[in-house]
Ligand SMILES: Nc1ncnc2c1ncn2[C@@H]1O[C@H](COP(=O)(O)OP(=O)(O)OP(=O)(O)O)[C@@H](O)[C@H]1O
């Protein structure tokens with residue numbers, strides 16, 4: 001299998017006043033195309049920071065980040081923004097839907113960044129909502145839906161522009177077990193049937209079981225890794 | 230490019246539709262803009278109305294003579310000798326042997342203002358026998374003209390509306406003398422409408438100003454004759470006087486007073502607009518703060534900072550435009566077309582209307598738009614700088 005993502009000797013430091021805080025000193029990792037990776041670790045271990053680096057929403061202090069064979073750490077702000085729109089879908093713990101928009105309008109947002117015609121956009125929105133099983137909720141506003149439904153709308157939004165990579169920060173952190181399992185099942189399906197590469201941060205060992213493998217992060221280092229049974 | 234436009238319109242529509250969630254602040258900033266605009270409009274309409282009123286008075290074949298450099302009527306002095314010289318000047322119209330001239334003396338008396346029930350200054354004008362015919366749009370509408378040599382007065386209809394105690398038939402006391410109101414005249418849209426008129430000789434003696442006039446009106450044969458009179462006066466060293474056509478004279482007076490109102494309008498308008506701008510900035514910063522997680526989310530998805538900037542700008546512009554429209558509505562309801570009286574340049578009461586003009590309305594709209602542009606700019610930059618990071622989106 002080919003690598004979708006390759007991090008080499010990545011350093012990430014924050015400076016607070018004169019103090020330098022190193023989150024990662026020399027972090028290297030590879031993520032294969034079609035992988036479903038769970039990232040676990042204590043609070044403050046750098047999980048969200050790593051997702052930001054993978055998704056081009058933050059920059060490494062040093063080191064290289066390749067995506068599909070191309071260096072994304074070299075891109076300008078504007079290029080990086082466009083790169084995100086084309087290649088990464090994000091899924092958040094609190095869904096981050098626009099409260100004023102309907103489910104369909106929320107899902108359509110990433111398509112506004114493309115040149116698709118309104119008709120094609122509507123078709124793609126319908127397909128995405130269908131994949132997450134919410135075709136009947138297209139006209140509902142977020143507050144008219146349960147947490148699990150909102151998260152599935154968010155998943156539809158993340159996949160509607162057909163990105164290769166899905167990044168999820170605690171996607172089930174706000175859901176009960178049953179609903180969480182439904183959402184995780186949807187992610188698994190996207191990984192298995194549509195070949196999406198997924199990196200998911202979670203505190204929940206049960207959630208991590210849905211992934212193909214799990215990496216444990218502590219103080220900016222990978223301390224353990226395991227493959228799913 | 231097409232994508233940027235779609236982004237901007239999507240973000241803008243979301244912002245605008247979520248304004249109700251920030252209703253209190255948004256309403257406050259709309260009201261602040263509305264107040265600033267109303268105050269600006271109030272004084273501009275005042276100036277415009279005044280200028281319309283004063284410019285309405287004035288013929289160009291009637292000459293007005295003042296002391297050279299006097300500026301206003303009240304500062305002017307014309308002696309009886311000077312009056313007699315001008316009466317013989319070429320181009321003066323005659324009725325039989327007598328030239329159509331009027332030496333005039335304007336004094337200030339107290340009157341009781343109806344609206345406030347307080348004393349205010351009123352112009353009391355002594356005019357010559359031809360004083361009425363020298364004013365082309367003035368007509369007696371009740372009673373008759375005063376008879377020369379008597380303590381009779383006629384009163385302007387505008388003054389009657391504003392002041393009490395001068396009604397037709399009343400006997401009044403002014404400066405220790407008893408006067409009889411024998412007529413009411415109308416001089417619509419002119420300064421005279423707010424005056425009291427009496428015989429100039431009687432006025433000179435009862436107000437202790439023997440042989441002194443302030444101004445002189447002369448009926449000339451044509452507008453060109455006014456120019457001839459100017460030269461005649463200029464060439465005679467005994468006549469340190471200034472000649473203007475009536476129209477020129479009132480245009481000059483108007484520009485002084487409207488200039489003052491325009492300055493007041495813009496001074497107060499700008500001060501209040503700065504206040505409104507502070508309010509708008511505050512509201513828009515609060516809006517950006519309230520939307521920061523939303524903005525971060527959109528930025529993560531791939532929306533550009535420009536979309537966040539313009540969305541904020543348009544929200545600010547819409548709020549201030551709404552304020553501007555509200556200010557206009559308030560102005561139309563509260564004072565446009567209403568009449569008022571105020572101190573004109575000669576400390577005299579002048580009755581006129583507030584009048585909004587298209588130009589004034591456009592200035593108000595421009596001020597509202599400027600408040601919106603400045604009020605949206607810095608918050609817009611803050612919005613554009615919201616970093617697309619997961620932890621920001623999670624707040
Ligand atoms: N902008 C920043 N400036 C300074 N320090 C930061 C900044 N962002 C994150 N950090 C620090 O980096 C470290 C890792 O943060 P990160 O958010 O990646 O942790 P996490 O593993 O996601 O934790 P959690 O499980 O609580 O979400 C923390 O110590 C945090 O305080």
Ligand SMILES: [Mg+2]
Pocket residue numbers: 047048049169
């Ligand atoms: Mg985190």
